[in-house]
Amino acid sequence: MLQFPKDFLWGAATSAPQSEGAASKDGKSPTTWDKWFEMEPELFYDQVGPENTSNVYALYKEEVANMKAMKLNSYRTSIAWARLLPDGKTLNPKAVTFYRSYFQELVANGIEPIINLFHFDMPWWLMEKGGWEVRESTDHFANYASVAFEQFGDIVKKWVTFNEPLVHIECGYYGDAHWPKVRDFKRALQVGYHTMLAHAKAVEAFRLSRYNDGKIGIILNLSPVYPKSDSQEDVEAAKWADHIYIRSFLDCAVKGYFSEEFVQKLKASDLSPETNEGDKTIFKNNTVDFIGCNYYQPLRVQAVSEEKKVETINGPHDLFQGYDWPQKRVNPHRGWEIYPRGIYDIAMRLKNDYEEIPWYISENGMGVSQEESFEDADGIIQDDYRITFIQDHLEELHRAISEGANCFGYHLWTFSDCWSWLNAFKNRYGFYRVDLANDYKRTPKKSSFWMSEVIERNGFEK
Numbered sequence: 001m002l003q004f005p006k007d008f009l010w011g012a013a014t015s016a017p018q019s020e021g022a023a024s025k026d027g028k029s030p031t032t033w034d035k036w037f038e039m040e041p042e043l044f045y046d047q048v049g050p051e052n053t054s055n056v057y058a059l060y061k062e063e064v065a066n067m068k069a070m071k072l073n074s075y076r077t078s079i080a081w082a083r084l085l086p087d088g089k090t091l092n093p094k095a096v097t098f099y100r101s102y103f104q105e106l107v108a109n110g111i112e113p114i115i116n117l118f119h120f121d122m123p124w125w126l127m128e129k130g131g132w133e134v135r136e137s138t139d140h141f142a143n144y145a146s147v148a149f150e151q152f153g154d155i156v157k158k159w160v161t162f163n164e165p166l167v168h169i170e171c172g173y174y175g176d177a178h179w180p181k182v183r184d185f186k187r188a189l190q191v192g193y194h195t196m197l198a199h200a201k202a203v204e205a206f207r208l209s210r211y212n213d214g215k216i217g218i219i220l221n222l223s224p225v226y227p228k229s230d231s232q233e234d235v236e237a238a239k240w241a242d243h244i245y246i247r248s249f250l251d252c253a254v255k256g257y258f259s260e261e262f263v264q265k266l267k268a269s270d271l272s273p274e275t276n277e278g279d280k281t282i283f284k285n286n287t288v289d290f291i292g293c294n295y296y297q298p299l300r301v302q303a304v305s306e307e308k309k310v311e312t313i314n315g316p317h318d319l320f321q322g323y324d325w326p327q328k329r330v331n332p333h334r335g336w337e338i339y340p341r342g343i344y345d346i347a348m349r350l351k352n353d354y355e356e357i358p359w360y361i362s363e364n365g366m367g368v369s370q371e372e373s374f375e376d377a378d379g380i381i382q383d384d385y386r387i388t389f390i391q392d393h394l395e396e397l398h399r400a401i402s403e404g405a406n407c408f409g410y411h412l413w414t415f416s417d418c419w420s421w422l423n424a425f426k427n428r429y430g431f432y433r434v435d436l437a438n439d440y441k442r443t444p445k446k447s448s449f450w451m452s453e454v455i456e457r458n459g460f461e462k
């Protein structure tokens with residue numbers, strides 16, 4: 001029997017833009033997702049946009065009742081900035097009523113809310129000013145954070161500033177999966193710098209708020225980096241990948257500074273972001289209480305080939321390149337490697353290099369397309385693959401905890417199937433099936449019954 005620590009948080013995660021729906025209702029202003037869908041609906045799977053996510057705005061009471069039936073003791077979602085402060089300044093009373101009622105419903109049912117402030121959903125009014133590229137965004141965010149702490153801090157005791165800041169930076173400024181689809185490493189670094197500054201300013205606002213008896217953290221996608229081989233070149237490539245994808249966020253959030261080696265590396269290639277005097281103090285004074293770790297897959301890298309080596313760098317591709325490990329186990333629906341051991345490795349890293357900071361698995365999960373084909377005669381999806389996936393990861397997590405990892409919970413992505421950006425409802429991740437053709441009807445999957453037993457026993461038989 002693998003037994004988890006007392007008071008372990010068992011739950012699931014989603015975000016406002018992926019679950020609420022009602023994207024243009026009750027005073028919410030548009031985000032980049034709403035505008036982008038208006039402009040290029042054909043880019044979204046089956047042309048399903050952010051208006052039609054899993055309708056939690058209307059169904060939250062039913063949703064919470066299902067969580068309670070499953071015995072969850074915690075749940076993470078986010079507040080939509082554009083709903084709470086539609087123009088960045090004016091408080092929307094309908095948003096306050098909705099979020100207070102939603103969060104109270106969770107608490108009243110024994111489910112601790114963990115509330116995030118930004119999950120890729122940049123308000124359009126701020127995007128028009130330049131989004132995270134402009135320094136003023138950091139003050140707008142800090143103001144929004146203060147309003148959220150003031151309005152909901154009596155109910156919410158665990159806060160998160162950002163979900164996976166790497167993703168809006170990389171996909172929006174070094175790729176084309178997020179608006180504004182720019183490909184410019186220098187601009188990406190500026191966006192990253194402002195994001196982390198906005199984060200630190202929000203932590204500061206929390207410490208100064210009336211309800212600062214809670215805890216505040218940040219959620220990072222911590223994909224452990226593995227070099228192709230032990231050669232000096234591959235190990236060096238992995239070191240830089242780790243600097244970019246992990247340390248630039250984790251060092252800053254937990255230790256309050258960026259690694260000097262990385263700062264110098266950027267400087268040598270004229271890539272340093274613009275900073276102000278005093279920023280270093282803001283970072284130093286506003287470190288987090290905990291880390292949320294989203295873990296889906298590792299990052300495997302190798303050195304760039306000899307002929308591609310350059311003196312000054314233009315992007316991550318000049319420092320390392322991806323490596324396709326031939327023995328990898330894959331989720332064919334999403335194309336992501338399945339490597340449960342990664343959880344153990346990242347857990348040990350947090351224990352050994354980050355002062356044993358408290359942390360939890362804030363997302364882990366498996367997206368599967370055409371899941372209806374796994375339905376049995378009673379209409380229950382037999383998602384044994386998900387049970388195996390969760391169990392394999394929990395075994396590695398348990399091993400890490402028994403070796404001293406300071407992990408306080410495990411959340412699956414997600415509770416009810418939700419909308420997934422450009423992929424919309426292609427891949428389903430939930431414990432509950434959502435039937436889009438039938439008024440968003442929820443049906444528990446086999447994994448929800450399995451998990452419910454795990455929660456009840458606070459562990460499982462190996």
Ligand code: BGP
Binds near residue numbers: 015018164167413420
């Ligand atoms: C994480 C995000 C989530 C969610 C999840 C699943 O990176 O925090 O928002 O979407 O990944 O990935 P996807 O939806 O791309 O399949």
